[in-house]
Amino acid sequence: MKGIILSAFIIFLAVVIWQACSDKSTQTDTVLASKSNKIDFNYQVKPILSDKCFACHGPDEKKRDSGLRLDTEEGAFMALKSDPHTFAIVRGNPEQSMLVKRIFSEDPTFRMPPAESNLVLTEEEKNILKRWIEQGAEYKKHWAFIPPQKAKLPEKQFDEWGNNEIDRFIGVKLKEHGFSPSKPADKERLIRRVSFDLTGLPPSLEQMDAFLKDESPQAYEKMVDQLLASTAYGERWANYWLDVARYGDSHGYQDDLPRIMWPWRDWVIHAFNKNLPYDQFVTWQLAGDLLPDATKEQILASGFNRNHKITQEGGVIPEEYRTEYVADRTNTFGKAFLGMSVECSRCHDHKYDPILQKDFFSIYAFFNKVKEKGLIGYYELPKPSITITQSDLKDVLKFVNGSTIGSKDTVSVMVMSDDEPRKTFVLNRGEYDKPTEVEVKPSTPAAIMPFDSTVYGANRLGLTKWLFDARNPLTSRVMVNRLWQEMFGRGIVATSEDFGNQGTLPSHPELLDYLAVDFREHGWDIKYLLKKMVMSATYQQSSATSKELREKDPDNVWLARSARYRLNGEMIRDNVLFTSGLLNPEIGGPSVKPYQPEGIWEAIAAGRKDRGEMGYIQDNGPKLYRRSLYTYWRKTIPPPSMLIFDAAMKEICEVRRVRTSTPLQALNLLNDPQILEASRVLGSQLLEKHTLSTEQKIEQAFRKIVSRRPTEKEVEILMDGYTSELSRFKAQPLLAKKFLNVGAYPQNEKLDPVACAAMMHVVSMIYNLDEAISKS
Incomplete structure (x- = not known):
């Protein structure tokens, strides 16, 4: 099992690297x-x-070569230190610009970028720089830092x-690139698509x-409104937000003992379902x-801020880990709400973006006032926290599923509470025990x-007031882009986690800005924006x-x-539960422990049995069939x-999942007991429908799982499979059992086990179809 997990991690890492390279190549193609x-x-x-020069001539002062700075207009037009009469860029005069001379030079010792950097400018890139200087070398603020405006x-x-x-904005780009829109999707595929996108579940028959x-x-708009009003909508979007919030049911680190944060998860579901405006949704969490x-x-x-890992390991230095908790909240703020990798500035000025080390610790200062300990004891409740009582469950917190809380019991959850102001200093190399003399106050880049x-x-x-100021250029763009990513499979800015200089440029910048302003003007209404997206002709292609x-x-x-890609793991499992009739629709409450391969916790966990979390104790009954959102998430052993x-590890904030295709996925679909059990249950349900022919039973299974009627050829293939398996199991009845x-x-003991096994096999085949696990 360790070997399998290691192999999966290597494949995952390779795909992440490939995805990053793909994103960059797409950006270059778009630019050129x-x-x-x-x-x-x-x-x-x-x-x-940014790609070829900023590493040596960018924001990082310590890495800057020759004093030349190309990331700012002031720096780019200053005289060179080596010669006060020479300039890297002379507006309108490429012949006098040292930058042009050096990038076109045939002398490898003089040419830029230098050979040892392993960076090379293409001829087209060189000519772009030369023409830009000829045209006056106009500098602009980074596109993402310019407040969005609605274009005509x-x-x-x-x-x-x-x-x-x-569709107006999409149409312009289609025409520009010589494309025409595709015909509309048929109604069956369209309802499946929009149902998964808005609720995470397939449509019912x-x-x-x-x-x-x-x-x-x-008809379509009525269906969209119905899906948006469904309680499953809140669960689907809470599932995405748990990645952003790095939610888990354990503390992480070595012993990784359990924590109680599920009431906060119940709040997230509730907030999405009541359509809490995004500005309030974020303000309350921060x-x-x-x-x-x-x-x-x-x-x-505010428990959002406390989802980070917390250590219980003996021998650690508490202040070191307290510093890590504050840094985690800082990093999460940057990625979740600004779409910026501020963590790069913890140790030094950012090499590519105008975020200084001082800026990192200025944001850090906002989160550095919590009265918390860096080290907690075993089963100790980390402070600060709140206690949820029975009275709360009947009043202000009635959305919390307290069915597991006894009439006299309470449950406590980590939240935020500021203590007396704590001074914040820039830390040398970001190390907890090396404060510099530079004190910073709470601020932003x-x-x-x-x-x-x-x-x-x-x-x-x-x-949060700064974040939702109408002049803030990032907040609305970042969220609009994330919602677009979830609806269309790819953000308008493909690197939804990075709106900085190293991120991809927006494919449709005017559209992104239009929607960003529109989102804000309509009260940060998430359902409004999602409806606009799915009502577009672009989405319905x-x-x-x-x-x-x-x-x-x-x-x-x-x-x-329209995009076609594999559903995420939670949707694949929930589709199986829903279509088989096994899904337990209960909303909220503590996490549950469904089927999992035996021995994983014991093989990997470093804990002891007397600490209660070394062995995985599977749940029974209805708990086995809860939505995947509620599956117990142990941070060290997900x-x-x-x-x-490709689920996120949930140790750090993640806003975009990669999508891989590996043999392990096929093996899981073929052998996962949850899928095999669902195949058995659905197969038995179909056999109980005595008024239907075998072909009709198979057609109904196909419709449930794939959300469309099968073709005659598909029914023929599935019938052949059923007949073949029926013969095999008749010859080997013990194999059927x-x-x-x-x-x-x-099991329904009244049904013929041979027929049940044959129908179970056919249903399993359908669950394994590419179309059954894809959004199309």
Whole structure:
């Protein structure tokens, strides 16, 4: 098992590296594909400087060579230190610009970038820089740091195509690149797509039939409204937010003992379902405890900040780990809400982005006032915390599923509470025991937007006011891009975790800015924005493609078709539970422990049996069939079936999952007891329908799982499989009983085990179809 986990990790790492390279190549292709005569600094010049020059001539003063700084206008036009009469860039005069001379030089000792950097400029990149200087070498602020503005809506590009503003912007890019939109998806595939996207579950047979029968122009919109109103909507989006919040049911580190944070998860589900505006959703999580007359709900929401790992290991230095907790909250803030890798500035000034080490510790100062310990004892509740009582469950916290809390019991949850102000100093190399003499106050990177403590307040609540100031260029863009990523499979900015100089440029910058402003103007209404996306003609396109389209736009950047990709692990498992009728629809409550390979905790855990968490004790009954959102997540030993399908580790904030395709996934689908049990249960249910023929039973199984009617050829293939398996099991009845002996759900002893095994095999085949685990 250790070997399997190691192999999976190596594959995962390789895919991450491949994805990063793919993202960068896409950015370069986008930049160099521009046909504009006017060279644009942000979209053509800056990516070249960032990739090939900023490491030595960028924001990091300690790594800056020759004193030349190309990331700022002031630095780029200063005289060179080596010769006060020479300049790297002379506006309008490339012949006098040392930058041009050196990048075009044939002398390897003089040419830039230097040979030892292993960086090379292409001829096209050199010519872009030269033409830019000829045109006056105009500098612009980084695109993501310029507040978004609504561009004028483009004219319709295709007469018979387009539903809303999104399609106007998409149409311009399609026409620009020589594409036409695809035809609309058929109704069966469309309802499956939108159902998974909005609720994380497939449509029921009843929903499909009603949608297919409804021929009114409003049929699709009515279905969208129904899905948005479903309680499953909150669970689907809470599942995404748990990655961002690095949620887990244990403390992490060596012994990794359990913690209670599930009431905070219940709040997240509740917040999404009641459509809490995004500005409030974030404010409560970052600073709910600091709101005037804060309610217990708002204080509970602040538990977001406490989802980081906490150590219980003897012998550690408490202050070292307390520092790590504060740094984790700082890193999470940067990635989750700014789309910036601020952690790069903990040890030194950022090499590519204008975020100084001082900036990192200025953000750090907001989170450095919590009265917490770096080391807690075994089973000790980390402070600060709140206690949830029976009275709370009947009142302000009635959304918390307290069914497991006894009438006299309470449950305590980690939250935020500031102590007396603690001085914050820049730490040399970010090390806890090496404070410098540079004291910092709570603040933010000036390059993004200056922070005025007299206006906002020098605490976490002030930080949220800065975050949702209409002038903040990042907050709305970042969230719009994440929602787009979840709907379309790829963000408008593909690197949704990095809006900095090393991130990809937006494929549709005017659209991103339009939606960012629109989102803010409509009260940060997430359901409003999601509905706009799914109502667009762009979203409703067919995913069918052609060889030409795949070759010209393999990553579907320009959206001439709908995206097709594998569902995440939670959706795959939940689809199995839902379509088999096994899904327990209960919302909220403590995490549960469904099927898991035996011995994993014992083989990997370093804990002792007397600490109660060395062995995995599987749940029984309805708990086995809860949505995957509620699966117990031990930070050091996550559920292997989820990791196989690229779930985030939840040790740090993650905003974008990679997608891999490995043999382990196929093996899981074929052998996972949850899937085999569901196949048995659904197969038995079909056999109980005596009024249906075998073909009709198989067709119904296919419809449930794949959300469309099978073709005649598909029914023929599945019938052949059923007939073949029926003959095999008739010849080996003991094999049939062994095949059926999976899962805890009781078997119907009245049914013929041979027929049950054959039908179970057919259902399993359908669950293993590529279409069954894909969004198309």
